Amino acid sequence: MSLRFYDTRAREVRTFTPLRAGCVSIYLCGATVQAPPHIGHIRSGVHFDILRRWLTFQGYRVTFCRNVTDIDDKIIANAEDEGIPWWEVSERNLRAFTAAYDTLGCLPPSVEPRATGHVPEMITLMRRLVDGGHAYVPEDGAGSVYFDVRSFPDYGALSNQRLDHMRAAGDTDAEQERAKRDPRDFALWKCARPGEPSWETPWGEGRPGWHLECSAMATKYLGSEFDIHAGGVDLVFPHHENEIAQSQAAGDPFARYWLHNGLLTVGGSKMSKSEGNSLLIPVILTKVRPVELRYYLGQAHYRSVLDYSDEALYEAAAAYQRLEGFLRRAQDLVGSVEPASRVPEDFAAALDDDLGVPAALAVVHGLVRDGNTALSAGDKERVAELAGQVRQTLAVLGLDPLAQPWVSGDDGGLRQIVNALVPLALEQRQAARARxxxxxxxxxxxxxxAAGVTVEDTPNGPRWVLSHG
Known part of the structure; x- marks a missing residue:
């Protein structure tokens, strides 16, 4: 099966053909660093990390650009509330996002541009739009620049909306709204306000509008046309709709495929700070290990809605421990297990079909069931074969427990100590049972x-595995 993705703009599954043979360019809308990340933010990072890993495994050279929005209204408001500079809020929360991505095993992006570092590129894009009649500077706009949505006939194609049915953009204050020709026009550049950060442009001082920055950064690093633009489904409108409008109005073909992951909800409601239901990464990591949280976030299809509950989180952790436990027992029987060079055909077919992780994981669990049967039979050759396949499939998903970052050789000899002490405790347990x-x-x-060691009694004696840590 050829690689296929559901393209939001086409509203159908399309065969993926890269712009350049052997290369794939991906732009992922990353963090707006107004607050620390919750697991809903990081779900997007996990899903598109799996996409990147699968493309890399298939031999593509992947350029992965994930931006940072380090200036916006909420960052400024939060800084004012705390009485600190806006950039201190951005830096603090950017570190929290980076730590969360790293903790959950997301590969670092090829480049991670910040909005405030790309004002010259934004000015160039605005000039192209103003000169082409797609953007305007109102006489009383005091330096603001707006995009004229009626100048772009395809506006609304991504979100499948008609312009006449859209509400006002609502991305500026009341004074700025009055300066617009049409209430649905959106701000490319916001005029300076007292006490707010600003940058100089040919039209006056101000700061970037949210949508402008992504078009400027995507084309700077990936070119005027690139393969995949990804992000959460909540960004389809207005953010991604506006990116398309301003980029294509300026003459850039822009993204060829649009991929969007579903929301993570709590009790059916979108997870958000404003709703009071956000679950911060450090809080969840008191319940399960990072690798188990990654399994939980990545196990559902990327386009599906994932409704959080502790019960579902613990079920996912237990499912991952079954995979992990098989590999540990396989190592006990056959020694070191290396990843296979290939993955099973049904696993590959699942991921080729719009990144079907649920079906792919079903294949992995099937391998583990067969492996456990081989373990019971003492069939070392079959165990080694299946364990190698399990390792490679989990590596593609970023979940291999025997590889970085989930295993570390720099543990100060702790694993050797555990390996010596646990068998001693099990000998004492066996002696107690014997009497x-x-x-x-x-x-x-x-x-x-209680110490994180799960003991399983088998016909060949007790086996153990670290279930926490």
Whole structure:
């Protein structure tokens, strides 16, 4: 099967053909760093990290651009509330986002441009739009620049809306709104306000509008035309709609495929700080390990809505532990296990079909079931074969427990100590069971479990695996 994606703009699944043979360019709308990230923010990062890993495994050279919006109304408002500079809010939260991406095993982007570092590119784009009659500077706009949505006939194509049915853009204050020719026109540049950061332009001082920055940064690093533009479904309108309008009105073909991940909800409501239901990464990581949170966020299809609950999180963690446990037991039987060079055909077919991670994970769990059967039979050759396939499939998903970042050789010898002490405790447990002191045997098992060591009794004796840490 050829690689296919659901293209939001086409509203259908399309066969993927890269602009340049052997290369794929991806722009992901990244963080607006007004506050620390919750798991809804990072879901997008996990899904498109899997996309990147799958393309890389297939032999493509992937250029992955993930931007940072480091100036906007909310950043300024939060800084005012705290009585600190706007850039301090941005820097603090950018570090939190970077830590979250790293903690969940997302590969670092090829480039991570910031909006405030690309004002010259924005000015160039605005000049092209003004000169082409697609943008204007109102007489009483005091330096603002607006995009004329009626000048772009295809406006609304991405979100499948008609202009006459759209509400006002609502991206400026009341005074600025009055300066617009049409209330649906959106701000490319916002005029300076007292106490706010501003940059000089040919039309006066001000700061970037939200939409302008992404068009400027995407084309700077990926070219006037590139392969994939990705982001959350909540960005389809107005953000991505406006990106298309301003870029194509300026003469850039822009993105060829538009991929959008579904929302993460809580009790059916969108997760957001304003709703009071956001779940911050450090809070969730008190419940499960980072790799288990990655499994939870990535297990559903990227376009589906994922409704959070503790129960679903724990079920995902248990499912991952079953995969992890098989690989640990396989190592106990056959020694070191290397990833296979290929993945099963049905696994590849699942990911080729619009990044079908649920079907791909079903294949992985099937491999593990077969592997456990081989373990019970003591079939070392079959165990080694299946374990190699499990490692490679999990590597594509960023979940291989035997690879970085989930395993580290720099543990100060801690694993060697654990490997020595746990078998000693299990010997004591077996001795207690042999003398029918089941209370002591159960206490040893429970204390090991409390320490993060899961014990499984098998016909060949007890096996153990680290379930936390």
């Amino acid at each position: 029918r002191d089941y209370a002591t045997a159960d206490e040893i098992r429970d204390r090991l479990s």
